[in-house]
Amino acid sequence: MHHTTRELRLAAALVEAADTLADGFDAGDHLQRVSDRCVELLAARTAGIMLVDAGRAVSFTASSRRREVALELLRSQHTGGPCLDSYESGEPVPPVSIRVAHAAARWPEFTERALRHDIVATFAVPLRRRETLFGALNVFVPTLPDRPPPPAPSAAGGTPGFASEVLVAQALADAAAVGLQNHRAYMRYRTLSAQLQEALSSRVRIEQAKGMLAERWGVRADDAFVALRRFARRHRLPLDQVASAVIDRAVDDAALRAADGPPPDGRA
Known part of the structure; x- marks a missing residue:
């Protein structure tokens, strides 16, 4: 099967746009690369991405080529523009003459x-992943298509009729949206994993401190835990911090045993 150079470059760009499962991921750098690939594949003058939350633009990223122009055009859409139209409809805004x-x-x-800035035409496509909309990709092209694009397919289905440039941009935007969603999920799971690991480590330290005190004092582990808890409450310290101090011998037994009895607030 024969593939054109452009098809191979598009395939590589789609993989790059979806590859976000890394600790060093930076959304701004990632979306700039997506914009750069869009400019390269479509021979566009410049391109940029607007991320939107609750109907308001929250960040702008532009391609390396004519970056300042793209950022200015993205920011000027606070009162309306192709990005917001595409985001609100969830559909592409086909190529339109600026004049x-x-x-x-x-x-x-x-x-x-x-x-x-002598921009002749523009179009925008949504960054979407199923029902989740992240924003829109805005492309600024030097000319309009030779013929106007047919209308979008009806809700009943059908083959998309937009110009191939819009379809390429939409493919890149879809891949970028997949990447953003996957990274969000990845970071949520990493955060949850770290929290669970810390909770487990904290529990291990507390059990270790209980055992050390029980052995030194010749009491039950439950009694040692009560002393730890009362000391923590009396001094308004996290229990895990007190346990670590016991393990490191940074608090003496007399201070711990002096905590016997109710704390100042009356809690047991």
């Missing part, structure tokens, strides 16, 4: 700034 949009008073602030 036509400006004449129709569509996205006035955005189109005014785009004209200043």
Whole structure:
């Protein structure tokens, strides 16, 4: 089977966009690479990604090429633009002439700034993973397609009719969304794992401290635990911290045994 160079580059870009399961992952760097691949594959002037939360833009990332232009155009969409339209609908905004949009008073602030930078046309696609929308990828192209793209498929189904450039951008955006969602899940599990490990380690330290005190004092482990707990409450310290002090012999037995009796707040 023969594959074109562009197809191979797209395949590599999709793998890169979804590869986010790493501790050193940085969302800004990752989304800049996605924007760079979009510019390279589509021969676009520049591109950028707007992340949106609760209907408001929360961050902007742009391609290395004409980065400042892309960031300015993304930020100018706070009153409306292709990114917000795509995010709100969950569908691509097909290629549109900046001059036509400006004449129709569509996205006035955005189109005014785009004209200043000689941007001819733009389109946007959503960053989505099933029902989760993260934002939108905005692409700025030097020309409009030779023919206007057909309308989007109906809810009943059908083959997408957008120009191939939009489909390539959507594939990259989908892969980026998968990467973002996978990294969020990965970090949640890593955090939970660390919390469980710390809880287990804390429990081991407390049991070790109980055993050391019980052996030194010649009492039951439960009685040693009561002394640990009362000392912790009296001095308003975490129980695990007191246990570590006992293990390290950083607190003397007399101080621990002096905690016998109810703490100042009256709790047992």
